[in-house]
Amino acid sequence: MKNNLLALDASTEALSIALHYEGKFIRHFEVCPQQHSQKILPLVERILREADITLNDLDGIVFGRGPGSFTGVRISTAVAQGLAFSSGLKLVGVSTLQAMAQQAWMEAGKSDVVAAIDARMGEVYLCQYQGDNNGIIQPTTEETVIKPEQIDFTATGAVGVGTGWQAFSDLTHQLECQVIENISLPDAYYMLFIADDAFTQGLSVGAANAQPQYVRDTVTWKKLPGRE
Numbered sequence: 001m002k003n004n005l006l007a008l009d010a011s012t013e014a015l016s017i018a019l020h021y022e023g024k025f026i027r028h029f030e031v032c033p034q035q036h037s038q039k040i041l042p043l044v045e046r047i048l049r050e051a052d053i054t055l056n057d058l059d060g061i062v063f064g065r066g067p068g069s070f071t072g073v074r075i076s077t078a079v080a081q082g083l084a085f086s087s088g089l090k091l092v093g094v095s096t097l098q099a100m101a102q103q104a105w106m107e108a109g110k111s112d113v114v115a116a117i118d119a120r121m122g123e124v125y126l127c128q129y130q131g132d133n134n135g136i137i138q139p140t141t142e143e144t145v146i147k148p149e150q151i152d153f154t155a156t157g158a159v160g161v162g163t164g165w166q167a168f169s170d171l172t173h174q175l176e177c178q179v180i181e182n183i184s185l186p187d188a189y190y191m192l193f194i195a196d197d198a199f200t201q202g203l204s205v206g207a208a209n210a211q212p213q214y215v216r217d218t219v220t221w222k223k224l225p226g227r228e
């Protein structure tokens with residue numbers, strides 16, 4: 001990696017923080033539903049302290065831009081913006097779906113990946129990815145939210161990652177994928193590698209221009225108790 005970056009993600013049930021600084025990595029990952037807002041800043045402070053650096057020693061900040069829980073995506077975006085405003089650092093938002101696909105490539109060597117997150121309301125957030133020559137997995141379809149029965153393609157030979165496969169068991173046969181069971185939630189560590197490439201290409205933005213990616217139109221969302 002070329003850039004010193006802090007990455008954070010609170011967009012799903014998982015909360016993850018990862019730091020790359022001068023070739024060394026520090027990372028934290030835990031599943032802690034509805035505790036993200038209380039835990040995220042203390043974890044950031046702990047990781048910076050462990051590395052014996054401040055935000056001003058970094059080249060940028062990375063955040064999970066969604067899709068995922070509306071509340072979680074807002075937490076990721078807002079905390080990243082706050083840190084960027086206070087330090088003057090630029091930001092890169094990374095798709096939670098892409099992060100899981102990147103993990104499948106880096107951990108399992110799978111370059112054809114379909115990522116699916118349970119979107120509730122009988123739908124999944126879905127996108128297919130293919131590895132490129134620079135070690136980064138790239139989308140080959142648009143991110144979408146869709147009912148499984150409306151998916152009109154197969155992905156024979158690809159692997160599946162994300163909670164969508166557990167939520168809709170028929171999805172495996174429908175898309176003809178083999179699911180990697182231990183990659184079910186996004187991890188900020190893998191966002192570092194995607195964002196490093198984006199920072200190198202000059203694709204970072206200022207704090208005021210950082211945008212979440214809900215995929216589902218917030219106007220049509222009908223909140224279910226305990227499910228946002």
